[in-house]
Amino acid sequence: MAPHGDKSDAAEEAMVAEAEKRPISTVLIVIAMQTEALPLVNKFNLTEAPDSVFPKGVPWVRYHGFYKDLQINLVWPGKDESLGVDCVGTVPASLVTYASIQALQPDLIINAGTAGGFKDKGACIGDVYLASDVAYHDRRIPIPVFDLYGVGLRQACSTPTLQNELNLKVGKLSTGNSLDMSPHDEASIVANDATVKDMEGAAVAYVADLLKVPAIFVKAVTDIIDGEKPTAEEFLQNLVAVTAALEEGVTKVIDFINGKSLSDL
Amino acid sequence: MAPHGDKSDAAEEAMVAEAEKRPISTVLIVIAMQTEALPLVNKFNLTEAPDSVFPKGVPWVRYHGFYKDLQINLVWPGKDESLGVDCVGTVPASLVTYASIQALQPDLIINAGTAGGFKDKGACIGDVYLASDVAYHDRRIPIPVFDLYGVGLRQACSTPTLQNELNLKVGKLSTGNSLDMSPHDEASIVANDATVKDMEGAAVAYVADLLKVPAIFVKAVTDIIDGEKPTAEEFLQNLVAVTAALEEGVTKVIDFINGKSLSDL
Numbered sequence: 001m002a003p004h005g006d007k008s009d010a011a012e013e014a015m016v017a018e019a020e021k022r023p024i025s026t027v028l029i030v031i032a033m034q035t036e037a038l039p040l041v042n043k044f045n046l047t048e049a050p051d052s053v054f055p056k057g058v059p060w061v062r063y064h065g066f067y068k069d070l071q072i073n074l075v076w077p078g079k080d081e082s083l084g085v086d087c088v089g090t091v092p093a094s095l096v097t098y099a100s101i102q103a104l105q106p107d108l109i110i111n112a113g114t115a116g117g118f119k120d121k122g123a124c125i126g127d128v129y130l131a132s133d134v135a136y137h138d139r140r141i142p143i144p145v146f147d148l149y150g151v152g153l154r155q156a157c158s159t160p161t162l163q164n165e166l167n168l169k170v171g172k173l174s175t176g177n178s179l180d181m182s183p184h185d186e187a188s189i190v191a192n193d194a195t196v197k198d199m200e201g202a203a204v205a206y207v208a209d210l211l212k213v214p215a216i217f218v219k220a221v222t223d224i225i226d227g228e229k230p231t232a233e234e235f236l237q238n239l240v241a242v243t244a245a246l247e248e249g250v251t252k253v254i255d256f257i258n259g260k261s262l263s264d265l
Numbered sequence: 266m267a268p269h270g271d272k273s274d275a276a277e278e279a280m281v282a283e284a285e286k287r288p289i290s291t292v293l294i295v296i297a298m299q300t301e302a303l304p305l306v307n308k309f310n311l312t313e314a315p316d317s318v319f320p321k322g323v324p325w326v327r328y329h330g331f332y333k334d335l336q337i338n339l340v341w342p343g344k345d346e347s348l349g350v351d352c353v354g355t356v357p358a359s360l361v362t363y364a365s366i367q368a369l370q371p372d373l374i375i376n377a378g379t380a381g382g383f384k385d386k387g388a389c390i391g392d393v394y395l396a397s398d399v400a401y402h403d404r405r406i407p408i409p410v411f412d413l414y415g416v417g418l419r420q421a422c423s424t425p426t427l428q429n430e431l432n433l434k435v436g437k438l439s440t441g442n443s444l445d446m447s448p449h450d451e452a453s454i455v456a457n458d459a460t461v462k463d464m465e466g467a468a469v470a471y472v473a474d475l476l477k478v479p480a481i482f483v484k485a486v487t488d489i490i491d492g493e494k495p496t497a498e499e500f501l502q503n504l505v506a507v508t509a510a511l512e513e514g515v516t517k518v519i520d521f522i523n524g525k526s527l528s529d530l
Contacts, residue, residue, distance in 0.1 A: 055367065057475070080414050085411050098363065138403055138443065142445055143501065145348055150442070176403075177401070179405065207356075210322065212322060232406075236408065
């Protein structure tokens with residue numbers, strides 16, 4: 001195992017407690033698609049960083065700027081070099097989150113994006129959800145303990161005041177690398193008790209947990225999974241309109257966070 | 266997009282051509298499970314690096330040492346902090362590959378491990394395959410171009426001489442985050458024309474491609490997917506025995522690589 005450094009657990013706990021009382025200063029927003037990112041880039045007057053903090057050759061893009069008392073970094077995994085589409089899914093999201101934490105040492109991560117929602121759980125197109133928990137629905141490993149590892153359940157950073165004051169819907173988020181939903185995925189999503197389904201959340205949660213950075217998940221519903229329309233069609237139809245709802249939701253969250261500490265959330 | 270630096274494409278191509286002619290010096294072996302890693306750690310007399318090149322707190326483990334003219338680094342994503350099982354799957358593999366490339370600048374990556382095999386394609390328990398191509402079977406995104414991105418087909422580094430001289434079986438590798446195989450996964454595996462199925466290969470290939478490091482994939486068959494026995498049972502039954510075949514296969518590859526350049530492979 002990697003060495004754990006000099007500091008004792010007690011000293012580390014004291015540092016964490018101290019950090020929770022300091023005002024949040026640096027926020028990292030992780031977004032998978034350019035269409036989801038640009039309204040927020042404009043809203044917060046962010047500019048693309050010319051001095052990349054990322055290795056040469058990767059398509060990852062960082063926008064940054066100051067908004068009120070916050071230093072905001074918005075990262076997006078960019079476009080696939082050969083195919084030209086957004087690098088969606090868990091692997092690019094985990095890599096750009098990892099590299100951004102290493103370079104920027106954020107106080108808080110916001111994974112924002114669009115998601116599918118279940119109407120049986122109360123979701124409607126354009127709803128903005130704050131995830132209480134995140135888990136995977138496409139990592140089935142039917143060996144004891146490995147099965148739990150596969151699900152990878154993690155709680156989002158606790159934000160009871162933010163939830164109450166902003167009146168955002170709260171639900172569980174389930175993550176998988178497919179836009180569609182196979183019967184096996186569906187069974188796992190039901191087991192995860194999920195209201196919203198995305199393609200990155202659980203991977204961002206994994207990296208945030210690994211590097212001990214608190215993370216929250218803001219997801220706007222583009223398509224109703226248990227509705228009549230095919231997911232891909234409904235997703236593309238609503239993507240641009242719902243990014244406006246996402247921008248509004250994330251702005252409310254950022255405005256609320258400004259000047260507060262983690263323990264105020 | 267991230268800046269592409271000062272060098273012209275022509276100068277970069279010349280550097281790559283030059284690198285292909287230099288003897289391979291540093292090899293990075295990426296392995297998902299401790300049981301798969303230890304026979305190779307012993308074989309090459311590697312020792313666990315006390316000065317971690319990885320961030321504090323991550324469970325990733327690096328073993329290193331010199332074997333013949335090669336500097337060998339073997340990395341393994343370690344055990345899940347709360348559950349104690351190996352961190353299998355695409356996200357930990359991609360993260361540890363990324364961090365290792367950044368820290369160690371290897372000339373060649375070998376992703377070694379166990380895999381399921383299809384008897385219809387000629388696979389038997391204990392066979393060691395070299396993958397010609399790798400792709401995903403659990404990233405279904407039914408939108409034009411995104412569908413191809415999801416499959417993420419990549420060719421392994423071309424090694425015609427190594428293949429011929431070592432007499433390893435060659436086949437296509439398909440990657441997904443589940444140990445089992447749903448009907449949807451099966452359809453994608455058939456579309457990928459895969460002979461072997463693992464849980465990391467395509468993610469290692471993605472990161473290697475992103476950072477322009479050549480990669481090969483050595484996979485030993487622990488279970489027959491289109492056979493009679495349940496995968497998890499057969500996998501666990503054969504895991505230890507098949508890691509001996511994997512150790513032998515990887516040793517043959519390393520012995521062959523020693524003293525050679527990429528263009529000799």
